[in-house]
Amino acid sequence: MIHALADVGHAIGSRAILWFHLGVWLVLAAYGLHRLHLILLYRRRRPAALPPAPREWPRVTIQLPLYNERYVAERLLAAAAAVDYPRDRLEIQVLDDSEDETVDLMASAVERLRARGIDAVHVRRRGRVGYKAGALQHGLLRARGDLLAIFDADFVPPPDILKRMVPHFADPGVGMVQARWSHLNRDYSLLSRLQAISLDAHFLIEHTARMGGDRYFNFNGTAGILRRSCIEDAGGWQSDTLTEDLDLSYRAQLKGWRFVFAGDVGCPGELPVEMNAFKAQQHRWVRGSIQVARKLLPRIWRSEAPLGVKVEATFHLTANVPYVLLLLLSLIVYPVVLARYSSRSLFFLTADTVLLLAATVPVLAYFAQGQRGPALSRLRWVPLVMTLGIGLAVNNTRAVLEGLFCSAGAFHRTPKFRLLRRADRWGGKRYRSPINLYAAAELALGAYFGWAMVALARAGLWAPLPFFLLYLFGFIYVGGLSVAHAARRS
Numbered sequence: 001m002i003h004a005l006a007d008v009g010h011a012i013g014s015r016a017i018l019w020f021h022l023g024v025w026l027v028l029a030a031y032g033l034h035r036l037h038l039i040l041l042y043r044r045r046r047p048a049a050l051p052p053a054p055r056e057w058p059r060v061t062i063q064l065p066l067y068n069e070r071y072v073a074e075r076l077l078a079a080a081a082a083v084d085y086p087r088d089r090l091e092i093q094v095l096d097d098s099e100d101e102t103v104d105l106m107a108s109a110v111e112r113l114r115a116r117g118i119d120a121v122h123v124r125r126r127g128r129v130g131y132k133a134g135a136l137q138h139g140l141l142r143a144r145g146d147l148l149a150i151f152d153a154d155f156v157p158p159p160d161i162l163k164r165m166v167p168h169f170a171d172p173g174v175g176m177v178q179a180r181w182s183h184l185n186r187d188y189s190l191l192s193r194l195q196a197i198s199l200d201a202h203f204l205i206e207h208t209a210r211m212g213g214d215r216y217f218n219f220n221g222t223a224g225i226l227r228r229s230c231i232e233d234a235g236g237w238q239s240d241t242l243t244e245d246l247d248l249s250y251r252a253q254l255k256g257w258r259f260v261f262a263g264d265v266g267c268p269g270e271l272p273v274e275m276n277a278f279k280a281q282q283h284r285w286v287r288g289s290i291q292v293a294r295k296l297l298p299r300i301w302r303s304e305a306p307l308g309v310k311v312e313a314t315f316h317l318t319a320n321v322p323y324v325l326l327l328l329l330s331l332i333v334y335p336v337v338l339a340r341y342s343s344r345s346l347f348f349l350t351a352d353t354v355l356l357l358a359a360t361v362p363v364l365a366y367f368a369q370g371q372r373g374p375a376l377s378r379l380r381w382v383p384l385v386m387t388l389g390i391g392l393a394v395n396n397t398r399a400v401l402e403g404l405f406c407s408a409g410a411f412h413r414t415p416k417f418r419l420l421r422r423a424d425r426w427g428g429k430r431y432r433s434p435i436n437l438y439a440a441a442e443l444a445l446g447a448y449f450g451w452a453m454v455a456l457a458r459a460g461l462w463a464p465l466p467f468f469l470l471y472l473f474g475f476i477y478v479g480g481l482s483v484a485h486a487a488r489r490s
Helices: 002-043 073-081 102-115 131-140 161-170 190-212 228-233 244-254 275-302 307-317 322-343 346-369 375-379 382-391 393-405 438-458 465-487
Strands: 060-066 090-096 120-123 147-150 174-183 224-227 258-269
Touching: 002 190, 002 322, 002 346, 060 073, 060 131, 073 090, 073 102, 090 102, 090 131, 102 120, 131 228, 131 244, 147 161, 147 228, 161 174, 161 224, 161 258, 174 190, 174 228, 174 244, 190 258, 190 275, 190 307, 190 346, 190 382, 224 228, 228 244, 244 258, 244 275, 244 307, 275 307, 275 393, 275 465, 322 346, 322 382, 322 393, 322 438, 322 465, 346 382, 382 393, 382 465, 393 438, 393 465, 438 465
Parallel strands: 060 090, 060 147, 090 120, 174 258
Antiparallel strands: 147 224, 174 224
């Protein structure tokens, strides 16, 4: 009798975990099919012609927000000063919240520009209230430009960027024009290459699709130009989220402003090459996007925007929720495999297979579509991009939960080291991002999948092993590189 009850309990437990697993895959499949929807919108795009140059160029203020950027600040300012634009219509603001020698470097560099007749100003304020959002709002109140061009410290704006983007503002309804990010150090390492692939798809597919489909999309915080009246009408820069750019973008579009993605204009930037810095950047972006979702989704759904706009905004602002589901899958996938084999259920096998394909194939296509070159060449790195996403599940799940339940939090900027060639090293440089205990969780999950693969192989269950290998590599790569980079001090 006891054994019979135990068998019944085991069967019920196995069924429960299979149903739960199916539910997780169902949500992931919804987000996967949404990627397919974006690809279809992208493929129906119509290239937007650049309007003719205006008879009189509007006044532009270039804003350069800085905080402790000794390695790249002078490069940024030099690039801003070299921008080709009528000098009597251009102002450069160095919004410097630094607390180290960056202050003296920028003060001297600005004085040299002023001696050359360039309208540049070194703006300082007391404290870092509001972090980057606070610095931009502080600068806005002092700026003389009708348009505000913003470039972060890790970017190098090309000389023609304003003349290629400003003409779009001939339409008085345009509130923002975003350039496409290109990458100064794409080939520095495997990590930088995978980041570049992910960002390329974000800009090329998502921005093009959303603009072409009359959906909301976002200013990316740098390499973009905003109309002053758009910022003011939307309520200005606000610091109650960690992604002030995403927050302002949605508030502005809810007010009726139209955004333009200038995909033909590339603005090169430096990708983080140190794993802990990359994870800190990802954490800030993920936590901030969830904060914006919490703040604005109720307002979006109460607005008079079309239903398609509301649905797309929901997918966009909650796009990082799948990291939580990936972590759940990581914890249950091994017992799920055992339960599926013991149940011998054709239904669960078929449903899992269909949902797996719906969740993953569009993601593969999304990253591949975002790259240039022959199809096979574009697919070469895509599986590794997916494994990197799996490896980030611990870091980004924490960010999602903090975005849901915590206040804005401190803005931890991404250190930049001016690393462009493979021979360049960051050992001994300042601004290192600290490692945290979550790297131990990543390594523990990697070890768990290694053990699970051995156990499955001994049981003769070979089919799941390639799938488990993605998890194994992802967690070991992210966790192991976190430890290795933290240890690299010289």
